Every structure is written in structure tokens, then in C-alpha cells.
Amino acid sequence: MAVFLYFCTPVLIIIFRCSADSFITARFRSDTFNFMIDQSVFQNKTAVYFTLGCKLNFAETSAIGRQLLHAGVTRARKGQKADICVINTCSVTELADKKGRQAIRKVIQENPAAFVVVTGCYAQLKPEEIASIKGVDLVLGAEQKLDVVKYLDDLHKKDKSEVVTSKTHRIRSFVPSVSADDRTRYFLKVQDGCDYFCSFCTIPFARGRSRNGSIADLVLQAQQVVEEGGKEIVLTGVNIGDFGHTTKENFIDLLKALDEVDGVERYRISSIEPNLLTDEIIDFVASSRRFAPHFHMPLQAGSDTVLRLMKRKYDTALFRHKVEKIKKILPHAFIGVDVIVGVRGETDDYFSESEAFIRSLDFSQLHVFTYSERPGTQALQIDYAVDPKTKHARSKTLLDLSDEKLHQFYESQKGTRRKVLFEHTKRGQRMHGFTENYVKLYADYDPSFVNRILDVEVGEYDGGEMAMKATTMKVQING
Numbered sequence: 001m002a003v004f005l006y007f008c009t010p011v012l013i014i015i016f017r018c019s020a021d022s023f024i025t026a027r028f029r030s031d032t033f034n035f036m037i038d039q040s041v042f043q044n045k046t047a048v049y050f051t052l053g054c055k056l057n058f059a060e061t062s063a064i065g066r067q068l069l070h071a072g073v074t075r076a077r078k079g080q081k082a083d084i085c086v087i088n089t090c091s092v093t094e095l096a097d098k099k100g101r102q103a104i105r106k107v108i109q110e111n112p113a114a115f116v117v118v119t120g121c122y123a124q125l126k127p128e129e130i131a132s133i134k135g136v137d138l139v140l141g142a143e144q145k146l147d148v149v150k151y152l153d154d155l156h157k158k159d160k161s162e163v164v165t166s167k168t169h170r171i172r173s174f175v176p177s178v179s180a181d182d183r184t185r186y187f188l189k190v191q192d193g194c195d196y197f198c199s200f201c202t203i204p205f206a207r208g209r210s211r212n213g214s215i216a217d218l219v220l221q222a223q224q225v226v227e228e229g230g231k232e233i234v235l236t237g238v239n240i241g242d243f244g245h246t247t248k249e250n251f252i253d254l255l256k257a258l259d260e261v262d263g264v265e266r267y268r269i270s271s272i273e274p275n276l277l278t279d280e281i282i283d284f285v286a287s288s289r290r291f292a293p294h295f296h297m298p299l300q301a302g303s304d305t306v307l308r309l310m311k312r313k314y315d316t317a318l319f320r321h322k323v324e325k326i327k328k329i330l331p332h333a334f335i336g337v338d339v340i341v342g343v344r345g346e347t348d349d350y351f352s353e354s355e356a357f358i359r360s361l362d363f364s365q366l367h368v369f370t371y372s373e374r375p376g377t378q379a380l381q382i383d384y385a386v387d388p389k390t391k392h393a394r395s396k397t398l399l400d401l402s403d404e405k406l407h408q409f410y411e412s413q414k415g416t417r418r419k420v421l422f423e424h425t426k427r428g429q430r431m432h433g434f435t436e437n438y439v440k441l442y443a444d445y446d447p448s449f450v451n452r453i454l455d456v457e458v459g460e461y462d463g464g465e466m467a468m469k470a471t472t473m474k475v476q477i478n479g
Contacts, residue, residue, distance in 0.1 A: 053090025141165030171208025191237030241276025302357030
């Protein structure tokens with residue numbers, strides 16, 4: 001009999017391996033042992049999953065689902081009452097917390113007899129708040145969430161929620177995760193955590209310090225995506241440009257290694273800090289075989305004073321250089337930009353300065369977020385607070401600007417030839433997909449187009465479809 005020990009404060013888990021396919025797990029908690037048969041309890045059980053927040057969360061929920069599937073738990077059919085419910089939460093704003101509570105209560109109402117597990121950033125930051133919700137059985141923090149099976153007992157409902165979390169400085173593990181979006185676009189987690197501690201943000205407290213997988217392991221995952229028929233991979237993380245802390249590697253070498261994986265038609269780099277988007281990375285994307293001319297950078301504010309208050313690691317001059325560098329060598333590139341309005345310290349003058357700077361940039365679309373005060377952040381020490389009405393007005397101003405810029409970008413693409421990856425989803429008699437430079441296209445539904453990259457001409461914009469028409473589809477790539 002082999003014995004394996006796992007120390008998971010405040011739990012000591014001892015696994016006694018009895019044979020090739022059976023083992024008993026003992027949990028040590030408060031000087032008592034609770035023995036259970038580990039795998040058999042999951043047989044013929046079903047689960048539902050609910051994810052809020054970023055694409056990284058979706059990738060991690062997928063990893064949790066695969067872990068439970070390996071243990072014998074299948075996904076519940078639509079309308080079927082599940083035995084296990086997993087809710088992966090977000091906590092980027094106060095609204096995200098509220099949506100998390102609503103989702104938890106809705107899932108419990110729909111599956112009253114299910115064993116309910118809540119994890120994610122909200123669970124790490126405010127575990128007792130979640131544990132107080134009637135019907136929640138288990139709350140897992142950031143260090144525990146991708147090892148769910150380890151913390152499940154006999155799946156019996158509990159009178160009181162169990163909470164298992166770790167202090168922020170003990171969040172150290174990196175678990176590879178990949179998820180599929182409509183079975184055409186895959187999201188590959190390459191990095192987790194953040195060391196930046198911006199004054200407005202709780203993410204470093206929710207996800208821990210920066211860490212990553214190895215290039216070799218991530219290449220293997222990309223190859224697995226190819227085996228599953230995936231054509232496009234989006235690289236995700238909390239601060240992906242900071243890749244390499246764990247393995248003493250760097251982001252550009254990861255990109256070069258992934259570019260060599262045969263079968264992947266294209267990669268996209270998700271949001272990357274402008275100070276970490278090096279000129280070398282931009283040059284590489286321009287010359288690579290598989291990386292799409294699509295960039296997304298968080299600006300957050302177009303005022304250097306406000307950027308300093310936010311404790312950002314760049315100024316507007318650096319951000320402008322990155323945009324101009326991209327457009328110089330990749331004039332057709334899509335550039336998405338994140339902006340936060342109404343942060344503490346953002347006076348009317350500073351917002352006007354920010355708006356003028358943003359208008360001067362050649363970007364494609366804004367993602368506008370309204371500042372939400374988060375407990376424990378340094379921003380709360382800044383005296384000047386923006387009232388809700390002003391926040392709303394500023395948000396509308398930038399959203400209108402975003403619409404203008406996106407329309408201009410789409411119009412600039414009319415008549416060009418692009419490669420589009422059509423998705424499975426059918427809306428009426430139409431199907432949709434994105435070009436390499438992230439122009440949304442539509443066409444009449446044809447099942448033979450699904451998950452195929454087609455060479456098309458970009459036609460007119462259709463407001464009803466909120467997309468450009470794909471025309472003259474003559475050449476089919478990797479059909």
C-alpha cells in the first residue's frame with residue numbers, strides 16, 4: 001500500500017493507494033480523520049458550471065470541469081437537476097460581487113439538492129460573505145479552486161458552509177487551463193497573478209503574485225488544441241506580458257515557440273500592459289506566421305497625473321509610441337484600449353485632458369469601465385471622489401467615441417481581402433466570424449463554413465447584424 005501526503009492548510013490529506021484503480025483519502029481536520037472512498041462517490045453524478053468575469057475564469061472553469069469529468073462526473077443536460085454546482089466568481093467591481101451573489105442564489109434555487117461549490121476572486125476576497133448564503137456548501141480560494149476534487153467529501157449538503165482559502169502570499173500554484181468558445185476559439189492560460197498593485201485594483205489580493213506555466217507545457221497544450229480541431233488560440237492571463245517569473249523564461253520566447261506549432265491557424269494576444277508590449281513583440285507579430293494583427297492594451301486614463309494616482313507603470317507618451325509603432329508596421333491592425341472613468345482624483349480638467357488624448361489616438365475600440373471603490377485599495381486614500389452622475393456622463397462620452405472609432409476602422413476595411421474563421425452559432429439564417437484583424441463578418445449560414453478559415457472580401461456594414469458582410473468567398477484555407 002502506497003501512501004501520499006498533501007499538506008493543504010488547514011487540511012492534511014493522506015492518500016492510501018490500495019490498487020491501481022482504488023484509493024482511500026483521509027482528511028485530518030481538528031485532530032480527527034474523515035475517511036472516504038475518493039472516486040466512487042462521483043460515479044454517475046452530474047454537474048453544472050456557472051462562470052462570471054474574464055476569459056481566464058472561463059479557462060479555469062473548463063479545467064475544473066475536466067477534473068470532475070476525469071473523476072466520473074458528467075455535465076448535466078439542459079433542464080436536468082445537477083448533483084454538483086460550481087460557480088466561478090469575479091470581483092473586479094462592486095457590481096461583479098452583486099452579480100456573483102445573484103448567480104449563486106439562482107443556481108441554488110434551480111438545483112436545491114445539489115452540493116454547491118463557490119470559488120473565484122470573490123470567494124478569495126470575501127469567503128465569509130459567500131459562506132453566509134444559505135445553500136452554499138464549500139467556498140474555495142484561489143490556491144484551492146483548480147484542485148476541487150480534493151476538497152469534496154461525500155457530496156452531502158452541509159448545515160454550515162466549509163471555507164478553505166489561503167493568504168495571498170501563499171497563492172503560488174499554477175495549473176494549466178484551456179477552454180473552448182463555441183468550439184472554434186480556444187483560450188489558453190499562460191500566466192496568473194500580478195505584482196503591480198495598482199491603487200484601484202484588488203486582483204493581486206485575489207489571485208496572488210505573478211506566476212506562469214513553462215513554455216514546453218504550454219506548447220503541448222497548444223498541440224492538444226490542434227488535436228481537438230481548434231483553429232484559433234487566445235493567450236490569456238492576468239498580466240501576460242509579465243510571463244516568466246516562475247520558469248525564468250520570457251514572453252517573446254513563448255510567442256516564438258507557439259508560432260512553430262503546426263495546425264494552429266492563428267493566435268491572439270489578450271490584454272497586455274503597454275510597458276510590457278515591447279517593440280520586439282510588435283515586430284514579431286508583424287512577421288510571424290500565426291499571430292494576428294490584433295492588440296489590446298489597458299490605458300486606463302489619458303492624463304499623466306491620473307496615471308500616477310493609479311500607480312500605473314507608464315505615461316501617455318509611452319502609450320502613444322506603442323499605438324504609433326503598431327500602426328506604422330501593421331496599418332490594418334485592430335487596437336482595443338481599456339479606460340476607467342471616474343476614479344478618485346479624476347477632476348473635470350483631468351478628464352478633459354484624458355478625453356483629448358484618447359481622441360488623438362488611432363485605435364479601433366474602447367472598453368470603458370466605471371470606477372468602483374474596492375475595500376483595502378490605496379485609491380481610497382485619495383480625497384477627490386467623482387459622483388455617480390458625472391461617472392455616467394463620462395462613460396457615455398467615451399462609449400460614443402468608441403462607436404465612432406470602430407465605425408471608422410470597419411469602413412477602412414471595406415473592400416479588403418481577409419481571412420475569417422466562422423463560428424458554430426447560428427442566428428436566424430446567419431453565421432458570424434472574425435477576421436485576423438478582428439473585424440466581425442456575417443454570411444448566410446452554411447454548415448460547411450463552420451470552424452473553417454475562408455479567404456473573403458469585406459463588404460458593407462449591416463447595423464442589424466452589427467457586422468460587415470463577407471463576400472466573394474473564393475479561396476478556402478485548410479478546408
